[in-house]
Amino acid sequence: MVNIEDKYNCCGCTACASICAHDAITMAPDSLGFLYPKANSELCVNCGLCDKVCQFHNNYNRYDNYDSPLAYQFRLSQDEQLKKSQSGGAFFAIADKFIADGGVVYGAAFTDTWRVTHQKANDNITLSALRMSKYVQSDLRGVFRQIKNELKNGVRVLFSGTACQVAGLKAYIPKLLRKNLFCIDIVCHGVPSPKIWEDYLAYLQKTRGSQIVKACFRDKRFGWHGARESFLFENGKEEFRRTSNYLYFSGLSMRESCSNCHYTNLKRVGDITVGDQWGIPKDSPYEDDKGLSLILINSDKGKQLFENIEKKAEGISIKDCMQPQLKQPSKLHPDHQRFIYDYESKGFLYVAKKYGDLGWRYKRKCLIESIKDLIRPLIRR
Ligand SMILES: Cc1cc2nc3c(=O)[nH]c(=O)nc-3n(C[C@H](O)[C@H](O)[C@H](O)COP(=O)(O)OP(=O)(O)OC[C@H]3O[C@@H](n4cnc5c(N)ncnc54)[C@H](O)[C@@H]3O)c2cc1C
Numbered sequence: 001m002v003n004i005e006d007k008y009n010c011c012g013c014t015a016c017a018s019i020c021a022h023d024a025i026t027m028a029p030d031s032l033g034f035l036y037p038k039a040n041s042e043l044c045v046n047c048g049l050c051d052k053v054c055q056f057h058n059n060y061n062r063y064d065n066y067d068s069p070l071a072y073q074f075r076l077s078q079d080e081q082l083k084k085s086q087s088g089g090a091f092f093a094i095a096d097k098f099i100a101d102g103g104v105v106y107g108a109a110f111t112d113t114w115r116v117t118h119q120k121a122n123d124n125i126t127l128s129a130l131r132m133s134k135y136v137q138s139d140l141r142g143v144f145r146q147i148k149n150e151l152k153n154g155v156r157v158l159f160s161g162t163a164c165q166v167a168g169l170k171a172y173i174p175k176l177l178r179k180n181l182f183c184i185d186i187v188c189h190g191v192p193s194p195k196i197w198e199d200y201l202a203y204l205q206k207t208r209g210s211q212i213v214k215a216c217f218r219d220k221r222f223g224w225h226g227a228r229e230s231f232l233f234e235n236g237k238e239e240f241r242r243t244s245n246y247l248y249f250s251g252l253s254m255r256e257s258c259s260n261c262h263y264t265n266l267k268r269v270g271d272i273t274v275g276d277q278w279g280i281p282k283d284s285p286y287e288d289d290k291g292l293s294l295i296l297i298n299s300d301k302g303k304q305l306f307e308n309i310e311k312k313a314e315g316i317s318i319k320d321c322m323q324p325q326l327k328q329p330s331k332l333h334p335d336h337q338r339f340i341y342d343y344e345s346k347g348f349l350y351v352a353k354k355y356g357d358l359g360w361r362y363k364r365k366c367l368i369e370s371i372k373d374l375i376r377p378l379i380r381r
């Protein structure tokens with residue numbers, strides 16, 4: 001029976017809860033809103049399946065994937081579509097074709113209350129909700145079973161998520177049903193806290209006296225490199241903010257297991273991996289801050305998906321696309337434990353002022369970033 005003694009050893013993929021035929025496992029949130037399995041010993045029959053399905057370890061199953069991926073850089077040709085993708089639009093290119101060919105796609109989207117959950121897309125409108133990065137951990141409760149049912153009914157499914165989510169799904173889906181399952185994993189820095197995100201939005205809505213009707217973690221209007229959140233309120237006002245320090249880049253509210261991630265290497269679990277292709281040479285035509293995708297082809301199934309967009313992609317060498325997240329896990333912020341202690345004992349406003357964007361540290365950072373924004377175009381020339 002699954003028993004999480006050390007949070008560093010559970011990524012919250014939900015595979016164990018999904019596989020338990022006795023519904024003995026529920027995924028329960030901790031104070032930061034990260035989900036962990038909780039087993040009910042009265043319902044458990046000790047079959048051991050939940051322990052067996054867990055892939056969050058170094059010997060995770062890579063199935064038939066290649067030892068070394070094939071690497072490409074890719075950008076959508078239409079500017080209007082490119083703006084709607086976080087990177088170069090590789091996900092949209094693959095997913096759009098997959099749906100056009102009769103399949104369905106699962107990926108991370110906002111709910112009506114701005115929570116991030118995995119949702120299904122089967123047309124243009126639902127697919128657009130899966131686009132753009134949401135920098136909090138996506139809730140997968142109920143999704144693996146839903147996908148299994150689709151596969152049982154002969155539906156072709158494309159699942160897109162972090163590598164640990166893909167590893168969990170593939171382990172949960174029985175071999176006989178895997179034929180119609182295609183997976184994209186994203187290069188992943190780590191997932192921040194859903195609860196801090198929830199509190200942050202509640203704070204913004206309360207202080208602005210208006211509900212949020214549109215939210216974006218990294219608004220492309222500020223360029224691919226620009227790290228700006230944007231919020232549109234019901235009253236018509238729009239606000240742009242530096243991407244919150246405690247939410248994303250710093251690792252303050254990152255899930256602990258991300259610092260123990262087993263997938264930050266080229267032993268990929270998805271059929272295709274997508275990420276940002278940061279290593280663009282200065283004289284490249286892509287050095288225009290519009291975004292460029294990295295695509296790693298990891299299996300024959302990945303090749304199959306890729307063939308539809310291949311003409312627009314350019315082969316690159318693996319050494320030109322290596323980034324830290326393909327080499328080692330991100331580090332938690334040295335103050336991570338202190339941050340949790342402060343949050344649990346003093347609440348959101350306190351940590352937002354102390355570590356984040358509501359105090360003098362944020363104002364100082366804004367000033368430095370504004371200066372950098374001013375000189376960046378001069379350096380590029
Ligand atoms: C938490 C997080 C960390 C990331 N870290 C890196 C990194 O360190 N290096 C790097 O190169 N790229 C990273 N990315 C990926 C990158 O930001 C782009 O999302 C990716 O390149 C896809 O861009 P796109 O233009 O192809 O597609 P887009 O149209 O922008 O599609 C976004 C894709 O990401 C998925 N997604 C969005 N949010 C989540 C989420 N919370 N959980 C699971 N899946 C999600 C969607 O389902 C969709 O498939 C990260 C993404 C996330 C969500």
Ligand code: SF4
Binds near residue numbers: 009012013037053056
């Ligand atoms: S990593 Fe996934 S399968 Fe393993 S214990 Fe955590 S939620 Fe369960």
Ligand code: SF4
Binds near residue numbers: 045
């Ligand atoms: S051991 Fe079997 S019955 Fe018990 S929680 Fe795990 S999967 Fe469920």
Ligand code: SF4
Binds near residue numbers: 011163164259
């Ligand atoms: S860093 Fe690793 S463990 Fe964390 S969400 Fe990404 S893939 Fe999962």
